[in-house]
Amino acid sequence: MRAAIGDEATGRAVNVVRLIEKAPESLRGQIVSAANSPLVQFEIGTVPVVDHASHDAKGATEARVRALLDEDFSREVRAELHEIDSSALPFTYLEPQMAEQHREMMRGQLLAVEMQLSIALTGGDWLNVSTRFERPPFQWPQFATLSFGLSAGFILLALFWYLLARVTGPLRLLADAAEKLGPEQCGPVLPTAGPREVKELIQTFNRMQDRIVRLVAERTRMLAAMGHDLRSPLTAMRVRSEMVEDDETRDSLIASIVEMQHMVEETLSFARGLADAEPRQSVDMETFLESLRESMLEGFALTQGGRAEVQLRPNAMRRALRNVIENAQRYGNEAEVSFAVEADTAIIQVRDRGPGIPEAELERVFDPFMRLEASRSRDTGGHGLGLSITRSILRGHGGDIVLSNRASGGLCANLTLPLEA
Incomplete structure (x- = not known):
């Protein structure tokens, strides 16, 4: 002025x-x-x-x-x-x-x-x-001040009510869904709405709900399969135990008992959820994979793609990786393991040069006691629980495993793990 x-x-x-x-x-x-x-x-x-x-x-x-x-x-x-x-x-x-x-x-x-x-x-x-x-002083008439105050008050009240509804509405739906969640039933997937923190909370709940459903389904299938598959060895043991004096019968009985023991051990290990039996630890994946390679008899080719600290259960994860790597060595001649980090996810790939798996069977091989007769021999294979245990362990860590056939021949197992628990 x-x-x-x-x-x-x-x-x-x-x-x-x-x-x-x-x-x-x-x-x-x-x-x-x-x-x-x-x-x-x-x-x-x-x-x-x-x-x-x-x-x-x-x-x-x-x-x-x-x-x-x-x-x-x-x-x-x-x-x-x-x-x-x-x-x-x-x-x-x-x-x-x-x-x-x-x-x-x-x-x-x-x-x-x-x-x-x-x-x-x-x-x-x-x-x-x-x-x-002189610079004119700041002037604000009383009527203008009162009008501005009332208008601002109504706007702030409406904005507060809107923001409160955005927060409390999704939280109320989340509370209702959590109250209804149980092992016997699962509600629908909740829509993500509200502020960013509320959306993240709802997404976490949806993932938790999905994991619980898959866990219950896996345990149910396992128990049904275990009850079915144990009938044959138990029946054979009962029949042949009556003729224990015969050498051939004794050998057959021992073989059946050994088979039953292995099956029961693997089945119960899967049922208890070995992945949940030990506390999580912060593990350097590069050191972890090197240690795993040194502990295996045949070893494997390892390609590192960077260092990363991952929260996991070492014994359970070692077993899961060993299952996949031994399958690649047994059925695909050799195992090629690579490790990399993308965003907030650790990715481990296990590749082999075997015959692969039919596309229709890529998901079914994770079912307990599922075996592919065309490429999995009973003389050298297990009882069909290895991949089931592996997926259970990975999902217990918040990750997963996906199988795919390679264009150049062989199978690729893609294991993912979140960097943070």
């Missing part, structure tokens, strides 16, 4: 100078009288009001005057700016009504600025310019 008023006064002074220079000397008084205003006063005198060289900030006022005048204007220009007490406003010569209006508008709360200009005219006279101005 001060700059605008000062520029306006400077520009008016330059215009008055141009008029006076071009008008007859007899009209100078009329020009000055017409240019006067309540806040800017002009007069022509033989003595300059500013009796010293300009000392305004960096000569800005003088420079502006010369810039507005003709380029050939070389006479002296003096300018002075200084603060005065606002009680000096307005000019003493103003009419009382005008002075009162000015005081009411300015409120007299801040220091005012007085600018004086003295511009030399032809003939030795000076044009003296005086102006006083």
Whole structure:
């Protein structure tokens, strides 16, 4: 505001100078009288009001005057700016009504600025310019303040209600779903809505619910399969135990008992969920895989893709990886293991060069006691629990295993693990 008023006064002074220079000397008084205003006063005198060289900030006022005048204007220009007490406003010569209006508008709360200009005219006279101005104070009428407060209050209340509904609505659905969740039933997948933290909470609940459902389904299938598959060896043991004196029968009985023991051991290990039996530890995957390779008789080719700390159960994960790697060595001639990190997931790939698995059977091989007769011999294979145990362990860690056939031949097992538990 001060700059605008000062520029306006400077520009008016330059215009008055141009008029006076071009008008007859007899009209100078009329020009000055017409240019006067309540806040800017002009007069022509033989003595300059500013009796010293300009000392305004960096000569800005003088420079502006010369810039507005003709380029050939070389006479002296003096300018002075200084603060005065606002009680000096307005000019003493103003009419009382005008002075009162000015005081009411300015409120007299801040220091005012007085600018004086003295511009030399032809003939030795000076044009003296005086102006006083103050930045108008901040004004906010009571009605506007009340209206703004009420409007802001209603807007904030509506915004708070909307944000509260965005948070409490999804949380209420989540609480209801958690209350209904149980081993016997599973509710629908909850829609992700609300703020980012609430969405993450709902997504975590959906993943937890899905894991519980898969866990119950796996245990149910396992128990049904165990009850079915144990009938034959138990029946054979009962029948042949009556003829224990015969060598052949004794050998057959021992073989059946051994088979039953192996089957029961693997089945119960799967049923108890060995992956949940030990606490999690922070393990460096590079060191972990190197240790696993050294502990296996045949070993395997290992390609590391970076270091990463993973929260896992070492014994359970060692068993899961051993199952997959031994399958690759047994049925695919060799195992090629690679490790890499993508985003927040550790990825372990186990590849072989065997015959692969039919596409329709890639998912079924994870069922307990599932065996593929075409590529899995009973003479060298187990009881069909290795991949089931592996998937159970990985899913217990929040990861998974996916099988796929390689374009160049063989099978690729893709094991994923979250870097954080």
